[in-house]
Amino acid sequence: MNWTQARQWCQTEHTDMVIIQNQEENDYLVSVLPNRTKSPYYWIGITKKHKNENWVWIGDNSTWIGNGSWAANEPNNNHSTEFCVEIYVNQGVNRGKWNDEKCSNKKMVACFKAQCNEISCDRGICKETINNTTCICEEGFKGDRCQTAVECPRLSQPDNGYLSCTGGNLTVNSTCRFKCQLGFQMIGQPAVTCGVSGVWSGPRPTCASNGIRLT
Secondary structure, eight states: OOHHHHHHHHHHHSSEEOOOOSHHHHHHHHHHSOOOSSSOOEEEEEEOSSTTSOOEETTTOOOOOOTTOBOTTOOOOTTSOOOEEEEOOSSSTTTTOEEEEOTTSOOEEOEEOOOOOTTSOSSEEEEEETTEEEEEEOTTEESTTSOEEOBOOOOOOOTTEEEEEESTTTBTTOEEEEEEOTTEEEESOSEEEBOTTSOBSSOOOEEEETTEEOO
């Protein structure tokens, strides 16, 4: 199939044409693809639209290209419109290397099926690696699926005052407010908020009598 047909087929039968994030993934792909002694080889999901543009991976718009990704003397844009890329799976020095080709040429295609889905990570972004997924958590969340909110340490009632907190388990963005008993005045901020690192936003205030801090 030409490159456009190949991508459409990948999207229909799997998830998309394969994208490569690093050299380890490049080597792994070559290890699982059937060897071929000559063209056609396999389309991969990196392309560009114009001669002076950067190569971009489909889907995530990344621009990763390893120092040894291209075969010798490639990309050469031999026909001025070689805006798609194949990966060699032959034996020899070019095994696993890339070659720019005209997108209208017909080749095999390497597709992938996504491991990540909408429920992979509760409060984070799912990142795929070889045969594995990792959740990159939003600030203020932790756990293998980002399912646990970061908590701040519990605060004790202030001397000569009162403490009330909202947010249940004192997790991120929970706020604790302080009030002083009658006859005492507050020194410091009246409220603190639980931050994304599990630290309160400031020191607790104190309640002092007649402007003198109680100890």
